[in-house]
Amino acid sequence: MNFVLLMRKNRRLRLSDMRILRTFRAMRYFLRGAVLLVALLLIGSQATVIVEATQPAPVEEFVPIGELPEEERLPAAPFLISAYSIVWILAFGYFWMLSRRLSAVEREMVTLTKRRDDATGGTSESSF
Amino acid sequence: MNGVSRRTQTFLIVVGAVMFAAAPLLIASAPNEATMGLVAKILYFHVPVWFMMFLAVFICGIASGVYLFKGRPAADRLAVSAAELAVLFGVMGLTTGPLWARVSWGVWWPWDVRTTLALILEMNFVAYLLLRKYGGPGAEKLAAGVALFGMFNVPFVYVSVNVWRTLHPETTVVPTLPTAMAGPFWWCVVAYFVLFLVMLGGRRRLEDQRARLDELRFAYEEE
Numbered sequence: 001m002n003f004v005l006l007m008r009k010n011r012r013l014r015l016s017d018m019r020i021l022r023t024f025r026a027m028r029y030f031l032r033g034a035v036l037l038v039a040l041l042l043i044g045s046q047a048t049v050i051v052e053a054t055q056p057a058p059v060e061e062f063v064p065i066g067e068l069p070e071e072e073r074l075p076a077a078p079f080l081i082s083a084y085s086i087v088w089i090l091a092f093g094y095f096w097m098l099s100r101r102l103s104a105v106e107r108e109m110v111t112l113t114k115r116r117d118d119a120t121g122g123t124s125e126s127s128f
Numbered sequence: 129m130n131g132v133s134r135r136t137q138t139f140l141i142v143v144g145a146v147m148f149a150a151a152p153l154l155i156a157s158a159p160n161e162a163t164m165g166l167v168a169k170i171l172y173f174h175v176p177v178w179f180m181m182f183l184a185v186f187i188c189g190i191a192s193g194v195y196l197f198k199g200r201p202a203a204d205r206l207a208v209s210a211a212e213l214a215v216l217f218g219v220m221g222l223t224t225g226p227l228w229a230r231v232s233w234g235v236w237w238p239w240d241v242r243t244t245l246a247l248i249l250e251m252n253f254v255a256y257l258l259l260r261k262y263g264g265p266g267a268e269k270l271a272a273g274v275a276l277f278g279m280f281n282v283p284f285v286y287v288s289v290n291v292w293r294t295l296h297p298e299t300t301v302v303p304t305l306p307t308a309m310a311g312p313f314w315w316c317v318v319a320y321f322v323l324f325l326v327m328l329g330g331r332r333r334l335e336d337q338r339a340r341l342d343e344l345r346f347a348y349e350e351e
Contacts, residue, residue: 074230074231076165076166076167076231077166079167079170079227079228079230079231080166080167080169080170080227082227083170083173083174083223083224083227083228084152084173086220086223086224086227087173087177087220087224090216090219090220090223091220091323091327094216094327095327095330098327098330098331098334099330101334102330102333102334102337105334105337105338105341106337108341109337109340109341109344112341112344112345112348113344115348116344116347116348
């Protein structure tokens with residue numbers, strides 16, 4: 001680190017010094033990357049162990065919802081309403097996006113036609 | 129768009145609105161599925177949404193084939209319109225499915241063959257749209273190839289549940305629905321089909337107007 005600061009302060013760096021500086025920087029980034037990778041791998045492996053330990057044992061067969069204990073059942077209505085809402089939000093969102101894009105294109109067509117008519121001195125029919 | 133098409137579009141919007149207004153009542157009156165209960169009512173929009181996704185993929189694939197082999201620009205415009213709808217309906221299917229799975233299977237995403245192939249199909253058409261937007265000159269033909277590949281993926285998505293058995297229901301479920309459930313189901317399928325036609329008409333109109341704008345720009349630059 002001090003070496004880098006020293007090199008930065010020295011304004012009259014020679015070409016060979018610049019090369020050393022670049023190599024030094026590259027090595028520093030490489031080392032940081034390696035440390036980060038090792039840390040991520042360690043965290044990942046630990047997280048997998050923790051998750052596996054807290055997961056309930058997998059069920060071997062399909063159990064109908066009606067036969068599940070009450071505490072394991074999820075309320076169906078919020079999921080059903082969410083699914084229905086998502087479909088409609090996406091559909092209306094798409095219509096809104098479509099009308100915006102369409103009006104932008106039609107606006108540009110009107111502008112261009114007007115500009116063309118002004119340039120030629122004539123009038124052209126437009127039915128956008 | 130001429131007057132007749134505009135009238136057809138208005139008629140479809142009215143029909144669609146009436147059908148969708150009645151759909152919740154029909155869904156509510158339908159009986160609950162025996163093993164999954166209330167949450168299985170997601171079926172009434174999850175499955176029709178996937179039907180529309182497949183339809184959009186087929187339209188896009190066939191139009192792309194016509195564009196590739198016959199070079200018709202109108203086919204390309206239809207293909208890009210359908211591709212956008214394929215992505216939209218795919219997103220709807222990929223979000224409603226996990227909500228159903230979480231309650232009935234206990235997991236958000238089971239990574240079985242059906243869900244994984246459906247995700248790949250969705251990504252295929254996202255790739256198509258990205259290619260169209262950022263691919264530069266000649267990207268239309270490349271994208272058409274991608275669309276054809278996506279279309280041939282559909283039969284695999286559809287039959288996957290019969291070949292690789294998982295918790296996902298088989299393809300025999302829809303044809304064997306009891307009448308009390310089949311009525312609302314097919315009502316919803318028709319309603320989504322009408323919605324699909326309205327959306328495709330609108331999107332196609334945008335693409336046609338863009339083509340006209342390009343012609344205008346070209347004519348303006350020529351002068």
